[in-house]
Every structure is written in C-alpha cells, then in structure tokens.
Amino acid sequence: xxxxxxxxxxxxxxxxxxxxxxxxxxxxxxxxxxxxxxxxxxxxxxxxxxxxxxxxxxxxxxxxxxxxxxxxxxxxxxxxxxxxxxxxxxxxxxxxxxxxxxxxxxxxxxxxxxxxxxxxxxxxxxxxxxxxxxxxxxxxxxxxxxxxxxxxxxxxxxxxxxxxxxxxxxxxxxxxxxxxxxxxxxxxxxxxxxxxxxxxxxxxxxxxxxxxxxxxxxxxxxxxxxxxxxxxxxxxxxxxxxxxxxxxxxxxxxxxxxxxxxxxxxxxxxxxxxxxxxxxxxxxxxxxxxxxxxxxxxxxxxxxxxxxxxxxxxxxxxxxxxxxxxxxxxxxxxxxxxxxxxxxxxxxxxxxxxxxxxxxxxxxxxxxxxxxxxxxxxxxxxxxxxxxxxxxxxxxxxxxxxxxxxxxxxxxxxxxxxxxxxxxxxxxxxxxxxxxx
Amino acid sequence: xxxxxxxxxxxxxxxxxxxxxxxxxxxxxxxxxxxxxxxxxxxxxxxxxxxxxxxxxxxxxxxxxxxxxxxxxxxxxxxxxxxxxxxxxxxxxxxxxxxxxxxxxxxxxxxxxxxxxxxxxxxxxxxxxxxxxxxxxxxxxxxxxxxxxxxxxxxxxxxxxxxxxxxxxxxxxxxxxxxxxxxxxxxxxxxxxxxxxxxxxxxxxxxxxxxxxxxxxxxxxxxxxxxxxxxxxxxxxxxxxxxxxxxxxxxxxxxxxxxxxxxxxxxxxxxxxxxxxxxxxxxxxxxxxxxxxxx
Numbered sequence: 001x002x003x004x005x006x007x008x009x010x011x012x013x014x015x016x017x018x019x020x021x022x023x024x025x026x027x028x029x030x031x032x033x034x035x036x037x038x039x040x041x042x043x044x045x046x047x048x049x050x051x052x053x054x055x056x057x058x059x060x061x062x063x064x065x066x067x068x069x070x071x072x073x074x075x076x077x078x079x080x081x082x083x084x085x086x087x088x089x090x091x092x093x094x095x096x097x098x099x100x101x102x103x104x105x106x107x108x109x110x111x112x113x114x115x116x117x118x119x120x121x122x123x124x125x126x127x128x129x130x131x132x133x134x135x136x137x138x139x140x141x142x143x144x145x146x147x148x149x150x151x152x153x154x155x156x157x158x159x160x161x162x163x164x165x166x167x168x169x170x171x172x173x174x175x176x177x178x179x180x181x182x183x184x185x186x187x188x189x190x191x192x193x194x195x196x197x198x199x200x201x202x203x204x205x206x207x208x209x210x211x212x213x214x215x216x217x218x219x220x221x222x223x224x225x226x227x228x229x230x231x232x233x234x235x236x237x238x239x240x241x242x243x244x245x246x247x248x249x250x251x252x253x254x255x256x257x258x259x260x261x262x263x264x265x266x267x268x269x270x271x272x273x274x275x276x277x278x279x280x281x282x283x284x285x286x287x288x289x290x291x292x293x294x295x296x297x298x299x300x301x302x303x304x305x306x307x308x309x310x311x312x313x314x315x316x317x318x319x320x321x322x323x324x325x326x327x328x329x330x331x332x333x334x335x336x337x338x339x340x341x342x343x344x345x346x347x348x349x350x351x352x353x354x355x356x357x358x359x360x361x362x363x364x365x366x367x368x369x370x371x372x373x374x375x376x377x378x379x380x381x382x383x384x385x386x387x388x389x390x391x392x393x394x395x396x397x398x399x400x401x402x403x404x405x406x407x408x409x410x411x412x413x414x415x416x417x418x419x420x421x422x423x424x425x426x427x428x429x430x431x432x433x434x435x436x437x
Numbered sequence: 438x439x440x441x442x443x444x445x446x447x448x449x450x451x452x453x454x455x456x457x458x459x460x461x462x463x464x465x466x467x468x469x470x471x472x473x474x475x476x477x478x479x480x481x482x483x484x485x486x487x488x489x490x491x492x493x494x495x496x497x498x499x500x501x502x503x504x505x506x507x508x509x510x511x512x513x514x515x516x517x518x519x520x521x522x523x524x525x526x527x528x529x530x531x532x533x534x535x536x537x538x539x540x541x542x543x544x545x546x547x548x549x550x551x552x553x554x555x556x557x558x559x560x561x562x563x564x565x566x567x568x569x570x571x572x573x574x575x576x577x578x579x580x581x582x583x584x585x586x587x588x589x590x591x592x593x594x595x596x597x598x599x600x601x602x603x604x605x606x607x608x609x610x611x612x613x614x615x616x617x618x619x620x621x622x623x624x625x626x627x628x629x630x631x632x633x634x635x636x637x638x639x640x641x642x643x644x645x646x647x648x649x650x651x652x653x654x655x656x657x658x659x660x661x662x663x664x665x666x667x668x669x670x671x672x673x674x675x676x677x678x679x680x681x682x683x684x685x686x687x688x689x690x691x692x693x694x695x696x697x698x699x700x701x702x703x704x705x706x707x708x709x710x711x712x713x714x715x716x717x718x719x720x721x722x723x724x725x726x727x728x729x730x731x732x
Contacts, residue, residue: 066697069484073699076485094699100487185571249570250589251677263571393698397678401505404680408590423505430499434481434702435488 024056027323028082030072032065032308033142036275040344048330055323057084065091065308066393072313076101081313083324086141088308090392092129093215095311096137097390097435103312103321104137105129105328111318112325120332120350124302124376128386129309132217138309139328142346144272145303145372146192146200146290148172153283154265158182165288169236172266172291176245179265186247186264188240191255192306194399196268196290198225199304201233203384204290206298210428214387219432221389223424225399226417229296234406234413241407248407251400270306271372274345278366287368289375302378304386307346347372390431395424471712477705484699496706505682506690506707513686516600517664524604524660525653528611533641535612536619546616553609557667561674564602568594588676592683595676599684602675603668611656618652619645658722665715687711 033041038061045057062068065088072085087095095102109116118126118136129138152162158179166172176187190196202209207229212221240246247264249255259267260281267273268290277285292299310331312324330336337353340346342362348354354373357363363370380386389395399420406416446452478496482489500506535545555563567575568588576586588594622645630640646653669689672678678685678693688711695704 070696070699073484073486094484098483098485098487101485248589251679391698391700394694394700397693397698401679401681404590408592408680410681426499426503430700430703434483434490 025054025319025323027055027057027084027320027327029057029059029084029086029310029327030062030068030082031059031086032061032063032068032088033086034061036279037142037344040340044331044336044340047336048327051330052326055326057323057327076313079315081315083313083316083320084327085311085313086308087138087311089128089306090389090396092138092309093388093390093392093431096131096388097219097431101314102137103314103316104131104135105139105312106135106137108312108321108325108328112322114322114325114329116329120352122347122349122351122354122377124378124380124385125305125347125349127380128305128388138311139331140349141308141310141331142272142340142344143305143307143309143349144270144346145305145376146196146268147271147303147372147375148288148290149259149267149269149273149277150286150288151259151262151265151281151283152286154179154184154262155286158184158265162284162286165286166266167289167291168294169233169291170294173236173240173245176240176266177243180243180245184265185244186249186258187244188246188266189249189255189258189264190246190267191249191253191269191273192396193251193403194396195304195306197233197237197403198230198399199387200290202230203302203304203387204292204300205229205296206301206381206383208383209387210389213382213385215389216382216385219390219428219435222428223395223421225424226414226421229293230417231413233293234403234417238406238409238413242409246407248404251397271347272307272345274369274372285368287371289371300375301384302380303375304384305347305376342369345369345372347376351377389428390435391427394427398423398427474705474708474712477701478709480705481702484701486701492702496702497710500703500706500710505685508682509685509687509690512596512682512684513665513688516596516603516668516684516686517661519596519600520603520607520664520668521657521660523600524607524611525656527604528608529615529649529653531608532612532615532619533645535616537637549612550609552605553607553613555606557603557606557670558674560602560606561599561671564598564605564671565675568598588680590680592680595680595684599668599672599675602671603664606671607660607663607667611660614652614656615649618649622648654722654726657726658719661718661722662715665711687714 029045031041041059045059049056060082062071068085069087069091072081075081081101106116106118118130121140125140125143126136129140130136148165150165155162155175159182160175160178166175172188179187199209202225207227208214208224210221210223212218215221237246241248249258249264253269255264255267256269256273256276258264259269259273260276262281262283271287274285274287289300290303310328312321316324332350334350334352334356337348337350338356338360341348341353341357348357354377358370402411402416402420402423405411406413411419479491479493480489481492481495531549535542535549538545552560567573568586570576570587570589579586586594588598626644626648627640630644635643666688668686669692672684672686672689673692676684678689687707691704691707691711694700694707
C-alpha cells in the first residue's frame with residue numbers, strides 16, 4: 001500500500017517535471033462529434049500533434065451542437081473560451097454577428113503567417129462561411145447536404161427497380177404507393193423537415209427561402225416560404241400523409257433511425273447518414289438526388305449545406321493563434337480532406353480532395369457517395385448559395401410546429417406556411433434589432 | 438433563582454457572524470441570480486454579450502404580443518392542474534392502501550418510493566420508449582384493442598404522455614409524505630371511530646383526511662412548483678413541446694429560448710413572469726387554502 005502510493009507520488013512528480021520541459025502550446029478544440037465521428041476528430045488532432053512538436057490540439061467533446069454552443073458562450077462570458085469552436089450551420093449568423101467574440105479565418109491565417117487561398121475550397125461550402133466583404137470567417141469542417149436515401153431491398157420486394165431511385169416528387173409518390181401496396185407501413189419519411197422540405201427545396205428549385213438572397217445581403221431579410229411552389233409541395237406532402245404514404249417521424253433527425261432500422265423505405269436526410277446505413281443497416285442502402293418538380297424552370301439547381309464549421313475565438317495570445325492557423329492549414333490539406341470525406345461521408349471541403357477521391361476509385365466502390373458532391377459542386381446562384389438567418393434555431397422550431405399542424409390535418413398548407421412565415425419574421429426582426437451595431 | 442432562559446449575545450456582531458454563512462448562501466444562490474434575471478430581462482443582447490443595450494420593457498411587450506406565449510399559459514394551467522391533481526390523489530390512494538397493509542409492507546413501500554430516484558429526463562425517455570409510435574410496447578397494446586396512438590401528431594396523446602411521466606416521477610415523493618402523515622395519526626382516534634361504528638371510508642374522510650390536511654397542503658404547494666419548474670426535462674425528452682406547441686409549457690419555452698436559442702433577453706423576461714406567477718400562486722395558497730387546513 002505504502003509502496004503503491006509512493007510510486008504514484010513519484011510518477012506524479014515526474015509528470016509535473018515533464019510538463020514544462022515540453023513547453024507545448026495547448027489549443028483547446030470544443031466539438032460535438034460523438035461515437036465514430038468522435039474518433040475521427042481525435043484522429044485528426046493526433047495527426048496534427050504528431051506532425052509537429054510546438055502545438056498540441058486537445059479535442060474536447062462538449063455535447064450536442066446546441067450544448068457546446070451554450071457552453072462556449074458561457075465560457076466566453078467568463079473569459080475562458082476555447083481556441084476553436086465547432087458551430088453548426090444554423091448558428092452561423094449568430095457567430096457572424098458577434099464581432100468581438102470571433103476572429104475571421106482570414107485574419108487567423110495572417111496573424112499566424114500561413115499562406116491562405118480561399119479559392120481551393122468548394123465554392124458552395126466556402127461561400128456559406130464568407131462575409132459580404134469576401135472575408136472567410138470560419139473554416140468549413142464537416143459539411144453535408146440533403147439527399148434521398150432509399151432501401152434497395154424494399155424496392156426489390158415491391159417490384160420497383162432498385163437501381164433507379166425516384167428523382168421527382170411525382171415519382172416519389174408513385175414509388176411510395178407501390179411500396180404501400182406491397183405492405184410497407186412507412187413508405188416515405190423525412191428528417192429535419194425545415195432543412196430538407198423548405199430550405200434545400202428552395203435552393204434546389206432556385207427560389208428564395210428568405211429575401212435579401214436568403215439573408216446573405218442583410219439582416220433585414222424576411223421569409224418567403226408561402227409562394228405557390230412552396231404551398232404546392234407542402235400540399236403534396238400533406239396529401240401523401242393523408243394516404244399513409246408519408247409518415248411523420250418527429251423533429252430533427254429522429255427519422256434517420258427509422259430508415260436505418262428498415263421501418264421506413266425512403267427518407268430525405270443528410271448525406272452523412274450514408275456511414276450509418278453502411279455500418280448498421282441490414283439492407284442495401286441507395287442514395288439518389290433530392291427529388292424536384294420537373295415542370296419548375298431552373299430545377300434542379302443545387303442543394304444547401306448543413307453540418308458545421310470551425311470558428312477561432314478571440315482574445316488569444318499570438319502564439320496560440322499561430323497554432324490555430326497551422327491546425328487549420330493541416331485540416332485543409334488535400335490528403336487529410338480526402339481521407340475525412342471517405343471516412344465520414346461528409347462533403348470534401350476542397351476541390352482537390354474531391355479529385356483525389358475520384359481518382360482513387362472510391363465513388364465506383366461506393367455508388368451513391370458522390371451524389372451529395374455532385375449536388376453541391378455546381379455554380380451557385382444568388383438564390384441557392386445558402387441560407388443564413390439570425391435566430392435560425394427558433395425559426396426551424398417554428399417551422400416544425402407549423403408543419404406538424406399541417407401533417408395532423410389541423411391547418412391547411414397555406415395556413416401553416418403563412419403562420420410559419422409570420423412567426424419566423426418576428427424572430428428575424430428581433431435579431432435585426434439586437435444586432436444593429 | 439432567576440435564570441434567564443434565552444441565550445443572549447453580549448456583542449453586536451457575533452449573531453450576525455453566526456448567520457452569515459447561511460445569509461451568504463441565500464444571497465449568492467438565490468438573490469443574486471434572481472437579480473441577474475431581473476436585470477437581463479430589460480436588456481437585449483447577442484449570444485456572446487458583445488453588444489448589450491437597454492430596452493426597458495420591450496422584452497415583456499414582445500412576449501405578450503406573441504400569441505403562442507399566451508397559448509402557453511393555458512397549456513401550463515391544464516398541465517399543472519392535471520399533474521398536481523392526479524399526482525396527489527393517486528399517491529394518497531397508494532399511501533392509504535400501503536398504510537393498511539400488514540404483511541410485507543416494507544417491500545411495497547420500497548417499490549413505491551423507487552421512481553423518485555429516476556431523473557426527470559430519464560423518466561421522459563422511459564415513457565417515450567413505451568409510447569413510441571410503431572415500436573412502443575404500450576402503443577402496440579393500444580393498437581391491438583383498437584386505439585390508435587401517435588403523440589407525434591396528436592396533441593391530446595402528447596399531453597397524456599407528459600402528464601403520465603410527470604405524475605409517475607413525482608408520486609413517490611408525495612407517497613412518502615402522505616404515508617408519514619398517516620402514520621403520525623394516533624391509532625386511538627381511528628379505533629375510537631371504529632368502535633363508534635364508522636367504516637373505513639367514513640373513518641378516512643372524517644378522521645384521517647382532516648388530520649392529513651397540513652401534509653396535503655404542503656404537497657399541493659410542492660406539486661404546483663414541480664409542475665411549473667421541475668418538468669422541463671420530461672417535456673424536452675418526450676415531446677420537445679410538440680406537436681405544434683401542444684405541450685410547450687412556460688418553463689419549457691423558457692428553457693428552449695435560453696439554452697437552445699440563446700435569446701437571453703426573452704428568456705429572462707419569461708423567468709420574471711414565471712417568478713411572479715409562482716409568487717402569486719403561493720400567496721393565494723397560503724392565504725386562502727391554508728385557512729381550511731387544521732394543524
């Protein structure tokens with residue numbers, strides 16, 4: 001017993017002695033990646049730490065996106081913010097408006113003396129995180145987009161062609177009807193209904209979700225989700241819900257699990273679901289492009305991104321900022337990027353990473369993995385570049401609440417969308433008032 | 438020998454020094470946060486607090502312009518009445534039954550106390566699993582007897598779900614107090630009533646229940662406060678306020694605005710409103726309900 005405690009004390013002493021000798025600068029990195037993705041994040045930090053001796057990136061899992069966001073805000077107010085914070089896309093406008101709290105990536109690179117070329121990044125991804133003056137504010141990290149997942153085995157069983165996913169909404173309805181006749185209880189469902197059915201839907205059809213180019217050109221942006229096209233789509237889904245072709249499975253990503261378990265045969269969800277289907281599903285999953293209405297001019301355009309980016313927090317010493325800059329550079333290296341893309345199913349952040357992945361034959365071995373990339377690597381329009389709104393968390397919840405009333409048959413699609421627009425605009429007005437300066 | 442019965446402090450500062458730790462705790466953990474809440478409710482600020490401006494009562498005005506916030510009052514009233522009413526009557530029933538048990542009473546009591554050890558969020562998840570559309574045990578059983586269950590789209594189903602979870606979580610606490618109250622009633626009173634020919638039903642209403650009224654009153658206050666404040670974990674785990682806003686009670690909306698939406702001004706204003714409501718409720722309870730209580 002005595003010997004043991006002596007050994008412990010001795011090892012503690014040697015640890016203490018060893019620490020200052022290394023004199024590494026620690027970089028705190030708060031993230032929200034759990035499970036498999038957590039290992040990926042730890043691997044990235046380890047790769048960087050092994051590549052040099054001066055800096056040590058310490059990844060810390062801080063809970064879900066909203067949880068780590070809240071934790072970082074509390075830490076910042078207490079003067080204790082991490083160096084790097086992973087923020088989900090709906091928090092982007094809040095981060096951009098908090099000018100004193102963050103340091104733009106462009107400046108981080110300048111302070112750190114690292115050469116930085118924003119043009120290597122995929123435009124649709126980088127554009128989302130770029131300020132109106134062309135300054136890149138945060139580093140794209142894990143970006144995904146909305147795609148159409150389907151169960152090939154269920155398609156086969158219902159007599160549908162498993163290699164031909166429906167590409168338009170009328171085709172989705174027909175496929176759902178066939179699946180239902182073959183005994184499927186949940187032919188089609190959706191995750192993140194605001195993101196997939198209204199936000200990405202708008203960009204995909206090259207119409208605005210909100211004015212001022214979806215919030216990119218000013219805080220006085222307002223929702224425009226009650227156009228005939230939006231009403232038509234929600235009406236279509238409501239009809240499908242009435243007929244049992246579309247089954248609502250809850251808010252956020254709860255529908256993902258019902259697809260992976262085989263309960264639902266088709267789902268519109270994040271492209272990052274690809275990994276979970278590959279690992280956990282007992283059926284062969286397929287990926288198709290997000291469905292569209294073929295008679296709408298300009299469709300399909302491109303889909304919008306989801307996922308998160310990395311923000312450098314303010315108030316750090318120059319040496320630490322340099323470490324952040326070097327780490328950002330490491331993360332943007334084509335090989336690192338390509339590996340991340342293939343491992344996680346997130347989008348490649350740089351064009352070079354896409355080319356490397358393509359050349360390696362990855363897309364041939366994993367059919368469907370390139371769908372998300374091809375939906376994104378397109379020339380974007382002002383209406384399709386992305387959607388950047390303040391109080392976006394509240395707006396998404398408002399959309400959830402109103403759409404639930406529509407699926408339940410309590411409100412007409414017109415009424416639901418008009419109410420969502422009205423309530424969402426109150427949030428936008430509030431954000432505008434709070435961020436005048 | 439005239440001995441002073443009360444202890445007197447000769448110095449002026451010593452009594453203050455002795456109560457200082459308690460005062461400090463009350464000040465730091467109760468008054469300071471409450472004051473901060475009041476202060477934040479008249480400010481409008483961004484998430485990181487880098488731009489803060491005084492807006493007076495604008496946060497409150499915005500709150501009461503919001504129809505969904507007003508609707509939330511009605512939902513909260515229904516929810517709280519159901520949780521407190523069902524929670525108290527069920528636990529009283531259980532306590533009276535357990536009080537009459539002679540063999541294996543310890544076992545029953547332990548089992549009845551168990552649910553209190555479960556955190557509200559976990560309780561929410563447990564009930565959510567049982568009632569999950571298409572895979573839940575209870576959903577399946579209900580489906581077999583012809584009752585469709587879908588709390589994702591049916592507001593009544595969702596309300597039943599969260600009320601059940603909240604009541605279940607609180608029943609043990611109420612049960613403990615009722616049982617202790619019942620056991621402190623002198624047996625002789627009940628025996629006397631029995632000799633006079635009163636049956637169990639009569640004995641309960643004329644002897645036991647009036648003597649239980651202080652306990653019942655205390656639990657009423659506690660349960661109302663629980664329904665108002667303690668249940669957001671259950672709501673968050675089970676329904677997130679949905680479908681629509683059918684289970685969005687005041688405290689859940691506050692929690693959402695503060696910790697998910699990062700809107701500190703709005704949530705501080707809501708907490709002030711909630712503080713006021715609970716103060717008023719407590720005053721009413723002490724002034725009017727307590728008069729009917731026999732100590």
